[in-house]
Structures are given as structure tokens and as C-alpha cells.
Amino acid sequence: MNHLEKRLDRQRAYFDSGATRPLPRREAALRRLLQALEQSEGDLLAALERDLGKHPFEGYETEVGLVRQHLRYTLSHLRRWAGPKLAAVSPLHFPAGAFIRPEPRGLVLIIAPWNYPVQLCLIPLIDAIAAGNCAVLKPSEGAPATAQALCRLLRLALPEGWVSCIPGGVETTQALLAERFDYIFFTGGQRVGKIVMRAAAEHLTPVTLELGGKSPCIVAPSADIPLAARRILWGKLLNAGQTCVAPDYLLVHRSVKEALVAELRRQLALLCPDFAHNGDYPRLASARAFDRLAGLLIGRTPLVGGGVCREELKIEPTVVEAEPGDPLLREELFGPLLPLVTFDRLGDAIRLVRAGEKPLALYLFTRSAGTVRRVCEQLSFGGGCVNDTVVQMAGNALPFGGVGASGMGRYHGPHGFLAMSHQKPVVLRGSLDLPVRYPPYGEKLDLLKLLLR
Secondary structure (H helix, E strand, C coil), X not given: CCHHHHHHHHHHHHHHCCCCCCHHHHHHHHHHHHHHHHHCHHHHHHHHHHHHCCCHHHHHHHHHHHHHHHHHHHHHHHHHHHCCEEECCCHHHCCEEEEEEEEECCEEEEECCCCCCCHHHHHHHHHHHHCCCEEEEECCCCCHHHHHHHHHHHHHHCCCCCEEECCCCHHHHHHHHCCCCCEEEEECCHHHHHHHHHHHHHCCCCEEEEXXXXXXXXXXXXXXXXXXXXXXXXXXXXXXXXXXXXXXXXXXXXXXXXXXXXXXXXXXXXXXXXXXXXXXXXXXXXXXXXHHHHHHHCCCCCCXXXXXXXXXXXXXXXXXXXXXXXXXXXXXXXXXXXXXXXXXXXXXXXXXXHCCCCCCEEEEECCCHHHHHHHHHHCCCXXXXXXXXXXXXXXXXXXECCCHHHEECCECCHHHHHHCEEEEEXXXXXXXXXXXXXXXXXXXXXXXXXXXX
């Protein structure tokens, strides 16, 4: 038995001891995690700046602050989520009652990405603890300083039997996926998501897959153009566009195209001057990511932006014109590039979105209720916003997750608790017995139909 197997066996033994099940112990663990998060805030923000160039404001806004908010929300609602719920039973079983009792799944594996390494580690972990599970956290090697800070935070807050933080590279992830878990929560790209799902299938392990995809942003003729430009650009400035729900391409009605482009230029000058040396604007994850994105700009004339600085690993938020079939519209860009496609009728935009995989997010800028209704009825997407971008993922009461190729499963707030729990139904019968269900059946069919009506 190797070191990893021994470590996981210790965690399974810890879970089997029942230590994580009592509700007061879960609440106490979450309070310790909240206290450790507050004590480690400076450490985490510094690590995010070191790994990704995130300004402390953005690090708190999109990572530490969201985790803190989620922790407080979970603590205030956990007793209601965790209690048994009464359920109805068939009249055929009279007299009887039933309840549904949430129970923990067991040992949960959480594999987190590098782009939001605090939020996407700790929010699913909070859900796992709230539901009474033990967890193995695999932070990303793409944000090494943050991974070490997270491991220090968790050692401070919780016993290793309850939560184990295992940093490392691809080999570590492969070793973990070869083991049996009771649930796997993965955030990342579609290619690795398929690998995770195949590994989970070997043990029939259920999964949540939070993937990405091409998230469209539709700008209708009735849009408030200054507002649309500011909020679209903000969605691309966050983490330099390295966000799974960032607007990935623009579908703009021909009548407002020139006005939108002009306003995007103006907003870019206001929000991100001197992009290469702007401390508010994060850098790209690696030279490889920079070269891939910069290569996609070769031979194109930018409508907005277009600056590149390899020394700082920064590309200015850039809008370029594209046509259906353009390489920019085939794969998730995961960076500050924003191809723009012009449409003449809303139906054209809807057909273009339908031609691709179902997106993780969709954004629509319009002042027309009819346009909102038509887009929401005719397009399938994980979640989205009308007249804003990205903010749908910050709501504790809203489920977050993909559909189709953009993922499966939901989390955040009660939805995360449900994902990390098995909803166990139990029927309580009395001693009174209705003979209709027992043979001989004779002429009982009409009575059975009446009871089951």
C-alpha cells in the first residue's frame, strides 16, 4: 500500500467513525474555516497577486470575499438544509408516512483549476463539509503559491482526517483519479473533464463537472449601449478574460455595431489605460497562453485594443471582427480576445448559438421583455444575465453549473449541499394492513385503480 492509499484509508476511517456527521460538529468546522480564512486573508491575496497578477481588490471581489460570503450563508441555512423533510406516500400504503433524510456521500475528491484557485477550491469544499463528508482537495499546480497558502489554511482549520490538501501536478491528479471516491467535483476544461468522467466510471462514482465553452453575448437593437460596453468590458477585464463564464464572443445587431465599438474604445481607455503596466489588470497564466492568444491576432485588424506585451504576459482587451466558421468561434478563447459577429435578425443570432455546443453562460443586452423571453425560451445555457455579465455566479441562492458539453451538476448554496448529499427516502408503516395488495387478486383491479388514481 503506497502513501496515498494509506492517507485515503485514514480519511475513510475518520468518516466511518461518524465524526463528521453531527450537525454541531459540521457547524463548528465551518466556523473554524471562516476564522482561518479571515486570519489567512493577507496570505491568500498576496499569493493570488504572485501567481496571477491579481490586484488585492479583484482577489477579494472574485475569490476571498465570495468564499467568506458563501461560508456565512451556509452557516445561516445549514440546519434547515440538513433536517429531514416530510414526504407524501401512496394511499395504497395507508396508514404510512415518509421522510427524506440527507446523508453524506463519504469521501469527496475536489479537483480545482488555476484561474480562480481560492474560490473554486473552497466553495465546493464548504458544501462537502456542510453535508458531512470528508474531502480531498487537489489545488492546481498552475497557481503554486495559492496552493501552498490553501494547504496552510486547511491545516490551521481542520484535522487532516476530515480534509486533506494534496498539491502536485498531473501525476498527482492521475494517482488520485485511480483511487475510489464517493463523489468527484471537477472544475476545468472539457478535455480533462472527459478524463475525469472516464476515471469515475471505473468505480461508478457520481460527478459534478464544471466545464467551459463558448459563452455568447448578444447585443440587441434596444440595448443601452454605454452600459453594455462597460459591463461587457468588465467581464473581459476580470482575470484577463481567464474566466469560464467570461463573454467569449459578441453577437451584435448591425444597427448598433458602430456605436458599440466606439463605446468599447472609450470604456477601454477609461478602465484599462496603459494595459501592460496597469496593476489593476491581471496577466495571462503563462507564456504558452500568451503565445496562443497573440497568434490568433496575427493578420487581423482590431476594432478595439490590440496591444500585446510578452514581457508582462499581457494582451489588451481586443475586439476583432469575425464571421461564422472563424477559428475564433470554434474553441473557448480563455483570454481577453472578443470576436464580434454582426446579425440582422434575432433569429440569426439564435441559430448561430444553436450551431455550437450549449454554453455555460449567455449574456443579453436589451430593454425589450419580448427579446428576453424569446432568447430564454429558445436557447439552452447553464446560466446567464440580462444587461450584465458574470455576476450570475455570485448568487448564493442561484444554482451554478453547465448543461450539455459545458458541464453537469449544480452547486452554490442549497444546490451545493444537495450535490454533496444523498437524499435518502424512508417510509414509515403502521401495523394496519390493506389486503388489496396481496394475492389472490380476483376482482381487485378496479379497487387498485381507484387507490392509485
